[in-house]
Amino acid sequence: MIKKIWQYIKAVFGILVFITGFFISWNGAFFGYGWLSRHFHWNFSSYYEHLMIMGLQFFLLVLMAGSIGMATKGKQRSFYRPIINAIRQIAKGDFSVELDGGRYGQFEEIVVGINEMASELNRMETMRQDFISNVSHEIQSPLTSIRGFARALQDEGLDEASRRHYLEIIEAESGRLSGLSDNLLKLSALESESFPFEKKPYRLDKQLRDMILACEPQWLGKDIEVEAELPDVTYTGVQDLLSQVWTNLLHNSIKFTPDGGKICILLKPAEAKVEVSVKDSGIGISEEDLPRIFERFYKADKARTASGGGSGLGLSLVKKIVELHGGTVQAVSQPGEGTNITVTLPL
Numbered sequence: 001m002i003k004k005i006w007q008y009i010k011a012v013f014g015i016l017v018f019i020t021g022f023f024i025s026w027n028g029a030f031f032g033y034g035w036l037s038r039h040f041h042w043n044f045s046s047y048y049e050h051l052m053i054m055g056l057q058f059f060l061l062v063l064m065a066g067s068i069g070m071a072t073k074g075k076q077r078s079f080y081r082p083i084i085n086a087i088r089q090i091a092k093g094d095f096s097v098e099l100d101g102g103r104y105g106q107f108e109e110i111v112v113g114i115n116e117m118a119s120e121l122n123r124m125e126t127m128r129q130d131f132i133s134n135v136s137h138e139i140q141s142p143l144t145s146i147r148g149f150a151r152a153l154q155d156e157g158l159d160e161a162s163r164r165h166y167l168e169i170i171e172a173e174s175g176r177l178s179g180l181s182d183n184l185l186k187l188s189a190l191e192s193e194s195f196p197f198e199k200k201p202y203r204l205d206k207q208l209r210d211m212i213l214a215c216e217p218q219w220l221g222k223d224i225e226v227e228a229e230l231p232d233v234t235y236t237g238v239q240d241l242l243s244q245v246w247t248n249l250l251h252n253s254i255k256f257t258p259d260g261g262k263i264c265i266l267l268k269p270a271e272a273k274v275e276v277s278v279k280d281s282g283i284g285i286s287e288e289d290l291p292r293i294f295e296r297f298y299k300a301d302k303a304r305t306a307s308g309g310g311s312g313l314g315l316s317l318v319k320k321i322v323e324l325h326g327g328t329v330q331a332v333s334q335p336g337e338g339t340n341i342t343v344t345l346p347l
Contacts, residue, residue, distance in 0.1 A: 211243065294331075
């Protein structure tokens with residue numbers, strides 16, 4: 001309301017300035033022509049007198065407009081300079097820009113847009129730097145192990161048992177590097193939508209059963225009790241991608257569940273959706289870490305990092321695949337009481 005009133009006031013003021021300028025220029029031209037005609041002894045007809053007066057009026061109007069323009073030019077420059085400087089800062093890669101939109105009136109939306117663009121670019125730049133830092137760290141760790149144990153293998157006095165142990169570590173770290181590269185490529189393909197995304201109907205319960213059996217050596221080796229309730233469900237989706245989801249969730253549960261623990265897999269169909277929950281009796285996740293477990297490279301705590309040795313990409317890959325299917329993934333956990341991750345997919 002106040003903005004509209006201010007616009008009306010400015011419009012009325014502009015009209016008054018125009019009328020005043022026209023009046024001053026007309027009178028100035030009339031009296032100026034009279035003085036010139038007396039001084040130079042002009043004796044024109046009334047037609048040419050009118051033309052001369054109109055010419056003088058036009059000259060005075062241009063002179064006044066130029067004077068006003070020169071007077072306001074500095075003010076306009078000071079008005080636009082912060083916006084131009086902010087755009088130049090952004091172009092140079094400095095995204096810490098924040099303009100005060102309140103002082104720009106009708107240009108407030110443009111200023112707000114510049115602020116939002118700078119904020120989003122700043123967030124993306126932070127994510128890029130974090131991503132590079134995390135990838136460098138994850139690659140450097142196994143490479144350091146491989147280099148160190150490869151050097152140790154050059155010792156001719158090394159016994160056979162130690163040599164075999166070092167070779168196993170090198171193989172494990174090489175597999176870790178390969179898994180990191182594979183997950184990064186999958187995430188990149190999924191986000192660029194270059195992955196062949198062709199949905200087909202298949203038996204979801206059979207897929208889950210096959211995944212559980214594929215992990216049998218791992219959970220039997222830790223004497224973990226596995227329970228599964230898998231009613232018949234036909235789902236339409238990308239089978240290869242969803243198998244990655246169930247594999248990652250099961251491997252995490254086995255990894256962080258102590259010997260003699262328990263894992264429950266529940267498939268629950270509903271009218272317009274289907275839920276798959278993987279619940280374990282593992283070490284759990286703290287409340288402050290829980291909202292971040294689906295972020296790339298995020299590892300909840302030292303215990304999970306030390307025992308897991310993963311890259312921190314598994315759950316971010318799970319989230320991306322589920323979202324591509326129009327679903328959601330949620331985690332509920334308490335330290336020492338296990339974790340329950342539920343995937344909901346639309347039917």
